[in-house]
Amino acid sequence: MDFKGSDTIPGPRAEDQLPHTAQSAAKIVIVGGFGVGKTTMVGSVSEITPLTTEETMTQAGIGVDDNFGSASKTATTVAMDFGRISITDQLVLYLFGTPGQQRFWFLWNGLFEGALGAVVLVDTRRLEVSFDVMGRLEERGVPFVVAVNSFPDAPRYALEELRTALDLAPDIPIMECDVRRRASSRDVLMTLMRFLHSLAMTGSLT
Secondary structure (H helix, E strand, O other): OOOOOOOOOOOOOOHHHOOOOOEEEEEEEEOOOOOOOOOHHHHOOOOOOOOOOOOOEOHHHHOOOOOOOOOOEEEEEOOOEEEEEOOOEEEEEEEEEEOOOHHHHHOOOOOOOOOOOOEEEHHHOOHHHHHHHHHHHHOOOEEEEEEOOOOOOOOOOOOOHHHHHOOOOOOEEEEEEEOHHHHHHHHHHHHHHHHHHHHHHOOOOO
């Protein structure tokens, strides 16, 4: 479309405009290792067309990137994913999905800036990756909940077993989810918001 010679600059599409009732917004980050479902979660729950920065994986990543359990994956996030969801008529969440490959983790610090809270996505086939992820959030003082994404070939454990294995504090929520389903992803975000509210009520949220 050619706008040359026109004083009119196209604005956002109608479906991307903020609800007129929105009064407040919060930044939420979705973190986890490579291939745990961050891009899928943002895409499934976002009420706008999500922004993604996926690039095709090449042979340059062989021996550098750990793609265990994701051998069929052909693209990877190299900067961030972005989406938006209205939790209520007044509250809007801006969702930022982080890159999963460790060579892009230097970008996390910028994405964590100003975040109210986080969702840590976990793959039970690679629990060890979660320790670094949670450690980075704790260093930055970003409260988080843990969501165990359900992969068909992943081992299943009781949530309390996973809490112990991940050395989670008793008050940190942990739940199962299927990030392909909008309702499941939204439930995770609602759990995070309830957790943040409880922290605010006790003065633990700064």
